[in-house]
Amino acid sequence: xxxxxxxxxxxxxxxxxxxxxxxxxxxxxxxxxxxxxxxxxxxxxxxxxxxxxxxxxxxxxxxxxxxxxxxxxxxxxxxxxxxxxxxxxxxxxxxxxxxxxxxxxxxxxxxxxxxxxxxxxxxxxxxxxxxxxxxxxxxxxxx
Numbered sequence: 001x002x003x004x005x006x007x008x009x010x011x012x013x014x015x016x017x018x019x020x021x022x023x024x025x026x027x028x029x030x031x032x033x034x035x036x037x038x039x040x041x042x043x044x045x046x047x048x049x050x051x052x053x054x055x056x057x058x059x060x061x062x063x064x065x066x067x068x069x070x071x072x073x074x075x076x077x078x079x080x081x082x083x084x085x086x087x088x089x090x091x092x093x094x095x096x097x098x099x100x101x102x103x104x105x106x107x108x109x110x111x112x113x114x115x116x117x118x119x120x121x122x123x124x125x126x127x128x129x130x131x132x133x134x135x136x137x138x139x140x141x142x143x
Contacts, residue, residue: 043080050075052092054111058099066135073111073128096130106133 051072096109111128
């Protein structure tokens, strides 16, 4: 076999033609992409503290919470300034799942990034622990 059906010179010509076709639009797209990247990259990372309401799910029907109920917790969110700027207007919540509670007694729940609901991907730092005392509903109704 003496060679391929395309010579090196013809491959170079085809590549050059594709590279330089619409060169103005390609350079403009590259410039705009670079400007957007610089604008996002240069945005400083900030931290904001948000008071997030605590929501409870899977509460046992035969048990009541006998301790003080935590209504809100402070979350520290970190991220680009543009995302954190309107943080107070967005819906942020903490969900505590009581599905493992079967009997009366004291339980400790840890609030972490996994239990926090953010509308956008933010990094939440730290965790907090909250104790809840569960009592039988029948025992409280007689008091």
